[in-house]
Amino acid sequence: MNDAAAVAYxxxxxxxxxxxxxxxxxxxxxxxxxxxxxxxxxxxGATAKVGFVVLLAPPVVAGEKLRASMTWAPGLEIxxxxxxxxxxxxxxxxxxxxxxxxxxxxxxxxxxxxxxFFGFFSLCVTATTGIALSSNLLTxxxxxxxxxxxxxxxxxxxxxxxxxxxxxxxLAYTLGGGAVLLGGVVWLTTLVxxxxxxxxxxxxVARLAAERPATATAVAAVLLSGLAVxxxxxxxxxxxxxxxxxxxxxxxxxxxxxxxxxxxxxxVRVVHDLFGVTVLADLGVLTVLAVFAGVxxxxxxxxxxTQDDLKKRLAYSTVSQLSYVVLGAALLAxxxxxxxxxxxxxxxxxxxxxxxxxxxxxxxxxxSKVSELAGVGRRMPFTxxxxxxxxxxxxxxxxxxxxxxxxxxxxxxxxxxQPWVVVVLVTSTLLNAAYFLPVIYALWVQEPExxxxxxxxxxxxRRGSLEAPLSLLVPTVVTASLALAAxxxxxxxxxxxxxxxxxxxxxxx
Numbered sequence: 001m002n003d004a005a006a007v008a009y010x011x012x013x014x015x016x017x018x019x020x021x022x023x024x025x026x027x028x029x030x031x032x033x034x035x036x037x038x039x040x041x042x043x044x045g046a047t048a049k050v051g052f053v054v055l056l057a058p059p060v061v062a063g064e065k066l067r068a069s070m071t072w073a074p075g076l077e078i079x080x081x082x083x084x085x086x087x088x089x090x091x092x093x094x095x096x097x098x099x100x101x102x103x104x105x106x107x108x109x110x111x112x113x114x115x116x117f118f119g120f121f122s123l124c125v126t127a128t129t130g131i132a133l134s135s136n137l138l139t140x141x142x143x144x145x146x147x148x149x150x151x152x153x154x155x156x157x158x159x160x161x162x163x164x165x166x167x168x169x170x171l172a173y174t175l176g177g178g179a180v181l182l183g184g185v186v187w188l189t190t191l192v193x194x195x196x197x198x199x200x201x202x203x204x205v206a207r208l209a210a211e212r213p214a215t216a217t218a219v220a221a222v223l224l225s226g227l228a229v230x231x232x233x234x235x236x237x238x239x240x241x242x243x244x245x246x247x248x249x250x251x252x253x254x255x256x257x258x259x260x261x262x263x264x265x266x267x268v269r270v271v272h273d274l275f276g277v278t279v280l281a282d283l284g285v286l287t288v289l290a291v292f293a294g295v296x297x298x299x300x301x302x303x304x305x306t307q308d309d310l311k312k313r314l315a316y317s318t319v320s321q322l323s324y325v326v327l328g329a330a331l332l333a334x335x336x337x338x339x340x341x342x343x344x345x346x347x348x349x350x351x352x353x354x355x356x357x358x359x360x361x362x363x364x365x366x367x368s369k370v371s372e373l374a375g376v377g378r379r380m381p382f383t384x385x386x387x388x389x390x391x392x393x394x395x396x397x398x399x400x401x402x403x404x405x406x407x408x409x410x411x412x413x414x415x416x417x418q419p420w421v422v423v424v425l426v427t428s429t430l431l432n433a434a435y436f437l438p439v440i441y442a443l444w445v446q447e448p449e450x451x452x453x454x455x456x457x458x459x460x461x462r463r464g465s466l467e468a469p470l471s472l473l474v475p476t477v478v479t480a481s482l483a484l485a486a487x488x489x490x491x492x493x494x495x496x497x498x499x500x501x502x503x504x505x506x507x508x509x
Contacts, residue, residue: 011068012052012055012056012066012082013066013067013068013080013081013082013133014068014080015052016049016052016053016090016129016133017080017126017129017130017133019045019046019048019049019052020045020046020049020097020122020123020125020126020129021122021123021126022045023041023042023044023045023122024118024119024120024121024122024123024126025119026041027041027042027115027118027119027122028115028116028119029115030115031115032112032113032114032115034115035114038114038115038118039105042101042105042118042121042122043098043101043102045122046094046097046098046101046125047098049090049093049094049097049098049125049129050094050095050098052094053087053090053091053094053095056082056087057087057091057494060082060083060084060087061084061494061499061502065081065082065083066081066082067079067080067081067082067135068080068081069135076138076194077136077138077139077194078138078139078142079134079135079136079139079196080130080133080134080135080139081133081134081135081196082133083135083197083199084499084502084503084506085268085269085273085341085503086132086133086134087132088341088344088345088496088499088500088503089131089132089261089265089344090129090132090133092257092261092344092345092348093125093128093129093132093257093258093261094129095482096253096256096257096348096349096352096479097125097253097257099352099475099478099479100249100252100253100256100352100475101121102471102474102475103248103249103252103356103359103471103472103475103476104117104118104121104247104249105471106468106469106470106471106472107247107248107249107359107363107472108247108249109471113157116153116157117154117157117247120150120151120153120154121154121249121250121253123146123150124147124150124151124154124253124258125258126146126150127143127144127146127147127150127258128143128147128257128258128261128262130142130143130146131143131144131147131262131265131266132265134197135196135197136194136195136196136197137185137188137189137194137195137274138185138189138194140266140269141178141181141182141185144178144181144230144262144266145178145182147258147259147262148171148174148175148178148259151170151174151254151258151259152167152170152171153167154246154247154250154253155167155170155243155245155246155250157246157247157250158245158246158247160245162245163245163246165242166242166243166244166245166246167243169238169239169242169243170239170242170243172239173229173236173238173239174229174230174239174259176229177225177226177227177228177229177230177236178226178229179226180222180225180226180229181222181223181226181227181266182226183222183226184219184222184223184225184226185223187219187222188205188219188223191208191215191219192204192205192207192208195274197269197273197274198273199272199273199506200272200273200276200506200508201272201273201274201275201276201277201278201279202273202274202275202276205274205275205276205279206275206276206279209275209279209282209283213282213283216275216279216283217283217284217285220270220275220280220283220285221285223270223274224267224270224271224285224289227263227266227267227270228263228267228292229263230259230260230262230263230266231260231263231264231266231267231322231323231326232260232263232296232300232318232319232322232323233292233293233296233322233323233326234292234295234296234299234300234319237296237300237319240254240260240315240318240319241303241312241315241316241319243315244309244311244312244314244315247359248311248355248356248358248359248360248362248363249359251311251314251315251355251358251359252351252352252355252356252359253352255314255315255318255351255352255355256347256348256349256351256352256355257348257352260318260322261344261348263322264322264325264326264329264344265344267289267325267326267329268325268329268340268341271286271289271329271330272329272337277332277337277508278332281332286330286331286332287330289326289329289330290327290330290331290418290421292323292326293323293324293326293327293330294323294327294420294421294424296319296320296322296323296326297320297321297323297324297327297424297425297428298320298424298427298428298431299319299320300316300317300318300319300320300321300323301316301317301320301427301428301431301432301435302431303316303319304316304317304320304431304435305431305434305435307370307435308369308370308371309368309369309370310358310361310368310369310370310373310439311355311358311368313370313435313439314351314354314355314358317351317354317394317432317435317436318347318351320428320431320432321343321347321351321394322347324339324340324343324347324405324406324409325340325341325343325344325347326340327340327409327421327424328340328341328343328408328409328412331409331412331413331416331418331421332416333412333413333415333416334412334415334501334504334505334508335408335411335412335415335504336408336409336411336412336413336415336416336421337412337500337504337508338408338412338497338500338501338503338504339404339405339406339407339408339409339411339412339500340405340409340500341496341499341500341503341504342401342404342405342408342496342497342500343402343405343409345401345486345496345500346393346401346402346404346405346483346486346487346496347394347402347405349393349401349479349482349483349486350389350390350393350394350400350401350402350483351390351394352479353386353387353389353390353476353479353480353483354387354390354391354394356386356472356475356476356479357383357384357386357387357390357476359472360380360383360468360472360473360476361373361376361380361383363468363472364380364383364467364468365379365380370438370439370442371442373439373442373443374442374446374447374448374449375442375443375446375447375448376442376443376448377443377444380467380468381467382467382473382476382477383467383468383473383476384443384444385480386476386477386479386480387439387440387443388440388443388444389480389481389483389484390479390480390483391436391437391439391440392436392440393483393484393487394432394436395429395432395433395436395437396429396432398487399484399487399488400483400484400487401483401484401486401487401490401496402483402487403487404486404487404490404497406425406429408497409421409425410422410425413425
């Protein structure tokens with residue numbers, strides 16, 4: 001590769017940001033009736049981001065890194081890098097952004113304030129991409145806080161009192177967590193100077209832990225506490241079920257790739273690429289983190305059991321499922337780490353499918369509660385089938401992707417000498433079955449209640465077909481198919497599971 005080509009290639013991380021930042025800037029200026037231009041910008045940006053991921057996958061998997069930096073102030077740099085973990089997360093966000101964009105275009109057809117919605121929608125993906133590509137704590141913090149600010153208008157989009165109250169709750173939690181994270185970043189930078197994420201941990205941070213273990217423990221606790229808000233770790237999860245008042249595409253993005261995944265992504269970075277698992281294990285931090293994750297897994301599942309509102313049931317399921325990632329990251333075993341990383345993708349595919357389906361049940365039939373879903377599988381068979389795949393995957397039934405994650409985490413728990421992890425996973429699986437199987441049973445087996453007339457349900461006349469429009473149905477079926485394929489093709493070289501193993505291997509000496 002000549003010098004000119006090398007320079008151009010190194011600009012790819014910046015270009016990946018621009019694929020969503022530029023469309024956002026233009027979309028804000030569009031009139032509501034400029035539907036074709038807005039749609040073209042949305043789809044072009046989303047497609048370009050996927051293209052960059054495909055372009056970078058082979059060299060990054062082979063060990064090559066692209067780095068782009070800008071000096072912000074003396075000693076402070078904004079640095080973007082495409083290491084394997086960064087591309088892993090960007091790949092998930094790029095694919096799901098494209099599919100969610102198609103879904104959102106159909107879902108919001110004829111709705112007001114679409115330019116505002118899609119502008120902030122693109123900024124949300126820009127911030128998520130920046131988080132994934134961040135090479136140091138400062139860069140991570142900037143994009144992490146940007147994500148908080150640009151997601152607020154999406155949660156508040158409907159403008160109702162309920163939406164505005166939920167958005168304020170979301171902002172209070174996430175800004176509070178961001179303030180704590182800022183304190184941790186400033187504290188660590190004061191102690192060791194600016195550092196870049198390094199697989200296995202940063203040498204200067206390890207030296208601090210050896211010389212001043214109490215201080216290092218306190219810094220780690222502050223950083224992880226700040227990140228725990230967006231990761232929805234109990235008892236800092238309260239914003240997530242409340243935020244379900246947002247439109248279905250926003251709920252899907254929040255739960256599958258954006259806000260909550262930024263939290264768990266940050267925790268994995270701090271544990272594996274800042275302190276290092278061995279350092280945090282010696283400090284005793286991993287044990288505490290694992291316990292909080294285990295409690296959250298069970299708590300989220302128990303709360304999901306009691307929810308009749310479908311989106312809230314899914315929200316508490318997310319609270320539980322996110323902590324699978326945290327639990328795997330906190331266990332001193334490569335298999336557990338690989339399971340955690342794979343679950344970032346697997347949970348994203350399954351959960352976005354479930355939220356897409358919940359949006360279709362509400363949009364087409366006006367149904368939002370589990371108790372209302374009897375017989376809907378006959379009315380919307382493709383949507384119900386997609387929901388069934390996502391739900392069975394969450395339970396952990398093979399060959400869907402969720403099984404691969406849970407099996408890996410269980411083996412990792414045994415490898416780490418923590419058999420209680422298996423007990424937590426088995427209990428959680430039973431609870432998953434307890435709150436998902438009744439929904440599947442209602443969809444396919446139960447008869448509709450006497451007197452129910454779907455033809456008079458909200459949106460029925462406008463939609464007027466047996467299923468949702470293709471712009472809504474196709475993304476839903478695709479994500480369900482990807483969740484199934486990720487489980488069935490786990491042995492394929494570029495599957496999420498195989499890539500997760502590759503990344504996890506670099507975290508251990």
